[in-house]
Amino acid sequence: MKVKSIFLASALTMTLISTGTAMAARDMISIVGSSTVYPFSTAVAEQFGKTGNFKTPKIESTGTGGGFKLFCGGVGVKFPDMSNASRAIKDSEKENCAANGVKEIVEVKIGYDGIALANTKTAAPMKLSRKEIFLALAKEVPDPANEGQLIANPYKTWKEINPELPDTAIEVLGPPPTSGTRDAFVEMVMVAGAEEFDFIKAMSKSDKDRFKAVSESMREDGAFIEAGENDNLIVQKLQANPKALGIFGFSFLDQNADVVQGSAIEGETPTFEAISAGKYVVSRPLFFYVKKAHVDVIPGIKEFMGEFTSEKAWGPEGYLADKGMIPMPDEERKQVAADVANLKTL
Amino acid sequence: MEKNLNQPMKPFSVHMNKDLQRRYRAEKWFQRCGIAAIVIALSFLFLLFASIIGSGYSAFRQTFIALDVHFSEDLFKNENLAAADYPAITKTSLRSAFPEVKERRELRSLYMLVSPGAAFTLHEMVRENPRLIGARQEVWVPANDDVDMLIKGQMKADVPEANRRLKDNQLRWIDQLQKDGKLETRFNTTFFTSGDSREPELAGIWGAVKGSFYSLLITLLLSFPIGVAAAVYLEEFAPKNIWTDIIEVNINNLAAVPSIIFGLLGLAVFINFWGLPRSTPLVGGLVLTLMTLPVIIIAGRASLKSVPPSIREAALGIGASKMQMVTHHVLPLAMPGMLTGAIIGMARALGDTAPLLMIGMVAFIVDIPGGFTDAATALPVQIYLWADSSERAFTEKTSAAIIILLIFLICMNAAAVIMRKKFETKW
Numbered sequence: 001m002k003v004k005s006i007f008l009a010s011a012l013t014m015t016l017i018s019t020g021t022a023m024a025a026r027d028m029i030s031i032v033g034s035s036t037v038y039p040f041s042t043a044v045a046e047q048f049g050k051t052g053n054f055k056t057p058k059i060e061s062t063g064t065g066g067g068f069k070l071f072c073g074g075v076g077v078k079f080p081d082m083s084n085a086s087r088a089i090k091d092s093e094k095e096n097c098a099a100n101g102v103k104e105i106v107e108v109k110i111g112y113d114g115i116a117l118a119n120t121k122t123a124a125p126m127k128l129s130r131k132e133i134f135l136a137l138a139k140e141v142p143d144p145a146n147e148g149q150l151i152a153n154p155y156k157t158w159k160e161i162n163p164e165l166p167d168t169a170i171e172v173l174g175p176p177p178t179s180g181t182r183d184a185f186v187e188m189v190m191v192a193g194a195e196e197f198d199f200i201k202a203m204s205k206s207d208k209d210r211f212k213a214v215s216e217s218m219r220e221d222g223a224f225i226e227a228g229e230n231d232n233l234i235v236q237k238l239q240a241n242p243k244a245l246g247i248f249g250f251s252f253l254d255q256n257a258d259v260v261q262g263s264a265i266e267g268e269t270p271t272f273e274a275i276s277a278g279k280y281v282v283s284r285p286l287f288f289y290v291k292k293a294h295v296d297v298i299p300g301i302k303e304f305m306g307e308f309t310s311e312k313a314w315g316p317e318g319y320l321a322d323k324g325m326i327p328m329p330d331e332e333r334k335q336v337a338a339d340v341a342n343l344k345t346l
Numbered sequence: 347m348e349k350n351l352n353q354p355m356k357p358f359s360v361h362m363n364k365d366l367q368r369r370y371r372a373e374k375w376f377q378r379c380g381i382a383a384i385v386i387a388l389s390f391l392f393l394l395f396a397s398i399i400g401s402g403y404s405a406f407r408q409t410f411i412a413l414d415v416h417f418s419e420d421l422f423k424n425e426n427l428a429a430a431d432y433p434a435i436t437k438t439s440l441r442s443a444f445p446e447v448k449e450r451r452e453l454r455s456l457y458m459l460v461s462p463g464a465a466f467t468l469h470e471m472v473r474e475n476p477r478l479i480g481a482r483q484e485v486w487v488p489a490n491d492d493v494d495m496l497i498k499g500q501m502k503a504d505v506p507e508a509n510r511r512l513k514d515n516q517l518r519w520i521d522q523l524q525k526d527g528k529l530e531t532r533f534n535t536t537f538f539t540s541g542d543s544r545e546p547e548l549a550g551i552w553g554a555v556k557g558s559f560y561s562l563l564i565t566l567l568l569s570f571p572i573g574v575a576a577a578v579y580l581e582e583f584a585p586k587n588i589w590t591d592i593i594e595v596n597i598n599n600l601a602a603v604p605s606i607i608f609g610l611l612g613l614a615v616f617i618n619f620w621g622l623p624r625s626t627p628l629v630g631g632l633v634l635t636l637m638t639l640p641v642i643i644i645a646g647r648a649s650l651k652s653v654p655p656s657i658r659e660a661a662l663g664i665g666a667s668k669m670q671m672v673t674h675h676v677l678p679l680a681m682p683g684m685l686t687g688a689i690i691g692m693a694r695a696l697g698d699t700a701p702l703l704m705i706g707m708v709a710f711i712v713d714i715p716g717g718f719t720d721a722a723t724a725l726p727v728q729i730y731l732w733a734d735s736s737e738r739a740f741t742e743k744t745s746a747a748i749i750i751l752l753i754f755l756i757c758m759n760a761a762a763v764i765m766r767k768k769f770e771t772k773w
Binding site for chain 1: 543711713721741
């Protein structure tokens, strides 16, 4: 008896599954991509779902690269409609898209994100330059005794790099290489810091691979600690260790302003105003990309784009600013909003 | 020899006593080590529970603010109730509560005290009872997460104003609300009834619980019958040859494969090849089925093996067919063990996130799933997503979700133990 009923149940499930396959249409916008854009994209999606006549879009946090891979998979309900990105789409990704029939893509720049190098409020705030950060964190640095030569990073304390800096051990917690925040930090701080040494800069022309290795390798002797993808964890660790600095996104600094403080980089502290004015150098633009072929096929895409690019969302006083996104200047917002309305493709 | 025997013997018992004492000592040491191991394990468990419950219990309460709401007719001129400007209603009532606030920036920070969810609460009220239009009523709406954190003591108020998310004037208003009895913490029902949200005060676990439920239902309905059938065939009917040996090795191998591999397989087969919809409990359940099947088969075979051969021989001896022998005698006796294996496999499936990552169930989904083909997440995924959110209030939500998950796991494992105790047959 028991066995019979079990077989019956499984047969039932099988039919259930086959009917499930039959439904192909999708009435929910599907978004993939960057984990940096995720908090902003989800805020818009929630607002959109609760106030409009459409279902709340589904947003997967896959990372920028992973997002483009899914996005460029093809045209059709199986594939996502939009992809969030914390950098502009690469040519190789565009080619991949085109090869799979995704030819018309609308690029929407939504704002900026800053990356902070912060320590706990109980310690003194730091003032650093990109060159100093490079000297503190790179695997190989120029030999002070022997010009034009590289040696394994000998610096143990900040004071050894610059006598004006405190006499504390270099200890920086940062994200692992899989993180977009790490990519952006390396690109905007480490590479820029490396380029301030002429002989390393010359390498970028003569020996590209060597330049990449020198400028992008973080030291592995314990002074730079990979603390995992979770920025909350880094904030907690900073509170426990007043000597340490941590690398994380501006929104986490904004939310935890009572316990951590951002270090000044090139003379500017990471504040809302400084990033928005373009004075704080470690900031990057955020984007989302839309498949034009899906607009009007999946309900609500145009309206969602409208919500994202409305003043009450991305404006200086909009709800995305409350979430920690840095708005673009007025002119730029107007321009992007107009391009979005016309569905201008890349 | 004779001589030897007649010689006075050494006191043998002294020797033996010494040896015996040594052995007792060794045993005592061994037992002490065992107890120490248990104490260490339990204290770690206690530490885990204490830290999770300590940081999570506060999420079950939520700060609410009383608003004197006037559902003015002017705002409902349009026939469509959804189109009314509900945020404006909350703003008006906040302004009337603090008439001295006039300046635009100040007003903005005043509006920040209540959650954006207040507008949804009002909308819900009007939809349920349209006669409210034109009426005046006191409504308790959720406070913003910053206010909630302050009231719960998880945000410091004694730091300079620039370092606080709540500014001096906001603190003053909160004090006044508290004095007037218009601010209090209540049981957080939202946490148990709603789906995910970007606003911590509106985020709930119900969407994830339902997603997990649908996924596990599919897993149970598929993996249990298939697993039992496979175990019965392999144990009772299959010939013992090289092929069944290979199958056995493979099943044991599959049980040890990291779960992310099953996710990749699910992505390739169920989504890309079969074209099943992404991010749904249907695909999630199928992937978790692949993961639990080997566990159930292995547990099933072990419990079939534990049924003594005499039962089989007796059944065959009185003329039962092999099929009757299995279905009437062996299977019922082996069932408790199989169920235990199934429950433990399901508990593992409930707690796993990695395979769901590949099939798109690690996603922000607000709507509560209503079926197998609606987009959904699962409990452990929800924990992962909240743990990664920047808002302070999500920390306690994360711990609260872990408490819920642990309760489910404890229930399932307890059920497995009880079932084993109740139905187990001693031979």
